[in-house]
Amino acid sequence: MNHVAKFTGLPEGVREFGFYVGGSWHAAGDRPQSVRSSPGHGVPVTRIALCDVADLDVAIEVARAAFRSRAWSGASGAERATILLAIASGIRARLDELAYWETLETGKPITQSRAEMADAAGHYEYAAGVSRTLHGDSFNNLGDDMFGVVTREPVGVVGVITPWNFPFIVLAERLPYILAAGNSVVIKPSELTSATTLILAEIVAESGLPAGIYNVVTGLGESIGQAMAEHPGIDMISFTGSSRVGEKVMVAAARNFKKVALELGGKNPQIVFADADLEDAADGVVFGLCHNAGQCCVSGSRLIVEEKIAERFEALLVEKFSRVRTGDCLDPATQFGAIVSDAHLQKILGYIRSGQEEGARLVCGGGELAIGNGRYVAPTLLADVKNSMQVARDEIFGPVLSLITFQDFDEALELANDSPYGLAASIWTKDIDKGIRAMRGVQAGRTWVNTTIAGGPEQAIGGFKQSGLGRETGVLGVEEYTEVKSVHIALGKRKHWVE
Secondary structure (H helix, E strand, O other): OOOOOOOOOOOOOOEEOOEEEOOEEEOOOOOOEEEEEOOOOOOEEEEEEOOOHHHHHHHHHHHHHHHHOOOOOOOOHHHHHHHHHHHHHHHHHOHHHHHHHHHHHHOOOHHHHHHHHHHHHHHHHHHHHHHHHOOOEEEOOOOOOEEEEEEEEEOOEEEEEOOOOOHHHHHHOOHHHHHHOOOEEEEEOOOOOOHHHHHHHHHHHHHOOOOOOEEEOOOOHHHHHHHHHHOOOOOEEEEEOOHHHHHHHHHHHHOOOOEEEEEOOOOOEEEEOOOOOHHHHHHHHHHHHHHHHHOOOOOOOEEEEEHHHHHHHHHHHHHHHHOOOEOOOOOOOOOEOOOOOHHHHHHHHHHHHHHHHOOOEEEEOOOEOOOOOOOOEOOEEEEOOOOOOHHHHOOOOOOEEEEEEEOOHHHHHHHHHOOOEEOEEEEEOOOHHHHHHHHHHOOOOEEEEOOOOOOOOOOOEOOEEOOEEOOEOHHHHHHOOEEEEEEEEEOOOOOOOOO
């Protein structure tokens, strides 16, 4: 079926996917299936198989056999780099297709999806370079009779569980680094947004990656995801999602002591000092909240503003919010996307109501937007918020901004760090001393000064506190998926212990 002409309008029918194991596609057969309706349009767009644990068992066995074959784990860094660069080229060649299905399943604006696909290709290109430079260490200081070597080896079979909000770019922040280290993978994308991970299987196969290294098992988190975390055949688990589910993954992984990499929730502060460029800061805060309709783990949803400029800054925000372009997600002019599900929409609206009940003042937004048959919540600003309120403590995962004021630098940092999370933070000031002091003091794995939600593959990402464990991307992103082996090599004749 011709699903769409030039990836501009709605598909002519539902696109069906099987699952991908061992370099081959497997039809859903008599397995249950799940149909995804587009959050921005309210029409069915994709159908996936809901695999069972037996399917997962097969995928893990295949991944293990592929790893042991040494076709990939024994390849040189140069050989791995060639494949990773080919994957990047394949992504760029099919960028419009990938972005189209990403937008249909997630509800994000098409321009955002296109940018994410391009950024994803960049991760594969960067990881290709790291694959050629990954190395251990040597110790030539152990005396004439001993030489020391430290090697980095691939972990083995890595299970990757990705979220519904950024299925392709989150995978790109992990997969190329996992592959650069020489591992094989079994991926469980969200059942809501599996399409681009499955399309990537075609790109991976065309790149020349050996069969069995890349495997995708679609299904539900409570069954496939949980089984993956518990499975003794998985050597390491990478999970991106809520802190609540991350805790379950960590407990399950502890049963066989597998390595764990977790990127979890956040309630990220945006600290705005009075000496900031307030126009820039307002634009950054609005972008940080509206990006992916606030359904973003690094969304700057907790606004901490110096009190003496709070009224002026509030007015700037209202003006900026009023000019955010809303509309059809497939329209390149649209900046603000849809909400993933009816249940999540009601959750967001419930938080807005509870915030007002706790004493917060509704400045703008607060309700749904009528855009076609989609699900949208207007960008919402709540002022007079206290850091103890639920809207300031919980990760709402929607376009709801809580404005909290502070008197001085110490109070700003105290408010910023008064959270169980530590994923990201943004600092706005034109005082370089103040900016560096705040950057050093804030407890967040990703910190921005005079910008927000910026960066590329070069620097590692990850969280403090309940926002996660481990680091992705950068050189550390490859090292995360290796085991370190320390080797001592004796030289010459041994001095016998038993004489």
